Amino acid sequence: MAEITLDQIIQPENMVYTRSRIMTDTVLHYCPGCGHGTVHRLLAEVIEELDLQSETIGITPVGCSVLMYNYMDIDMQEAAHGRAPALATAIKRLMSEKFVFTYQGDGDLAAIGTAETIHACNRGENITILFINNGIYGMTGGQMAPTTLPDMKASTCPYGRDVQMMGNPLKITDIVATLPGSYYVTRQSVHTPGNVRKAKKAIRKAVEYQKRNQGTCFVEIVSNCNSGWKMTPVDANQWLEENMLPFYPLGDLKVPEE
């Protein structure tokens, strides 16, 4: 039997994966290998699969993902640093039939925006929060974040985070899980294909559950910042696995009672 040629395989009817049409053609400005792009893609796929484009209003943070609205073909608002959950609160209350999400980094969500995060989740706002924890301030050039690990280096803790002096990293997702207003709380990562698949399932749940009006759905993605960490993308993902995950273990922290 004759071997099948590449040209025969690469035919539209054989396509099993391509970028979601919810992603625009604009090239992402992120550094090579940055997890932000992966998470954008997963969210876009979920919005496409659930046919939510015309109902979706997304909020971008201040941080590397501030320009997310250039990459997704949906209505979006750009919030001030840390305030995305406040915007989302009002939008969802004014238009309860819409799908409303925020997308926030760790500085945005767990430092400057801690109050907005905790109170939106505690009120049980029916919104979905995607929280990208890369343990550092990416956009401003690699300063210490609330999530920076003990002894981890950043530009404002060049000798490593001294917890005696600089305080401890904040596991805000664990706090969110304890709040009566949160409905689904999970921690995922996108550093291996297997984890990407799990993260997508989690994001899909966090989107679908919003229709139930039972409270806030919160997905932390432990991600990389190879520029801030000063590593190659491949090394960064390895480092993530060896250092971030023991401190921020993956898995569900709160699941709905079925």
Add this chain to the structure above:
Amino acid sequence: MGELRLMKGNEAVAEAAIRAGADGYFGYPITPQSEVMEYLMAEKPHERTGMVVLQAESELAAINMVYGGAACGKKVMTSSSSPGISLMQEGISYIAGAELPCLLVNVVRGGPGLGTIQPAQSDYFQSVKGGGHGDYRLITLAPASVQEMSDFVRLGFELAFKYRNPAMILSDGAIGQMMEKVELFDPVPRSKEILPWATTGKTPDRERNIITSLDLDPKRQEDFNLKLQKKYREIEEKEVRFEKIQCDDAEYLFVAYGTSSRVVQKAVQLARSRGIRVGLFRPITLWPFPSKEIFAMTEQVKGILSVEMSAGQMVEDIRLAVKGKIKVDYYGRMGGIIPTPDEVVEMLEKKIIGG
């Protein structure tokens, strides 16, 4: 004739918001304006009109809720008093930068810092000169009665939507707390219109809508700023509002707004009973400031006394307006003290007539 009621200024704001068809109110308690949210919550506007009212965790959250709602094209508002308005400045700047309509109410108390809960007018600069960062302007309305507290809610929303710009009612603790008869306007239903620029979900018939104040390209950022400035010039051209009281034969002029203008109205009577021909010019819009109209008065009057419950803020705009043609001075009290008509007349005599 609309419904007549005896109400506090703050309550009038709240009732007017429901009647104006507001979609949402987001606030945080602070004296002397907490009655706004208290009244709203007691009225259950979610039942009356479907209006959303939410007590936020801070003024920071409240103003950003306003941003989110405004970006959906909704009629949304907040109210606060000086320290709370300071905390909101970041959000106000973003709202102006994203060209969103909304209504802000500042029931001013004395400052700086925690200051006092008594009335003051010391947030004039903050309101008309910017307050937050960047070159932006707030349409600023200064009510002098409970009636105007109510009327300006409707007017403020109208102007905000007409220009896609935040509008501020700059009141003070005296007007917020005082009870007066007010004729309420008839309620209008909440709007169902979907505004073309609003983020309401991207439907196949249009491009996606993005609400942002960010543009990293200097050329585009400058162009955007020029566009904003053009809008501000148009507002200055078309939206100046003021009232002249006993100005026809005036030789001297008081300029005062809000609570001060009420005191000055008494002072005008008092002065005239002593044979001093003085009038009151009351700016209703503090921005746009009635500069041309005040300049026009220099043909007629010999001097102007600005009366303010501050260390002299509006007087700077009056000086700019009269371009040195006549004498301009200021008299005011601070820290929550309201000047008396006697003091005001005495100061007119001392600083303007005799000076």
Add this chain to the structure above:
Amino acid sequence: MAKVRGAIVVDTERCKGCELCVGACPTDVIGMAEEVNSKGYHYAYMKNPEACTGCVNCAIICPDGVISVYRVKTT
């Protein structure tokens, strides 16, 4: 015996050369080109196309969404 054959198409101009796809491929299909794209990145390509099973691992790990995957069953 049924056999699955796959192939990938890399949008080379959008590839940032991060190499995450290389390690994600269970059958060592992907290599990085000697040449660079107009941004100066060495881009991913199928150095070993026969081994591709179309498992989409590479495509889902790619942060820039530049990989499309095709798959056929052959007998």
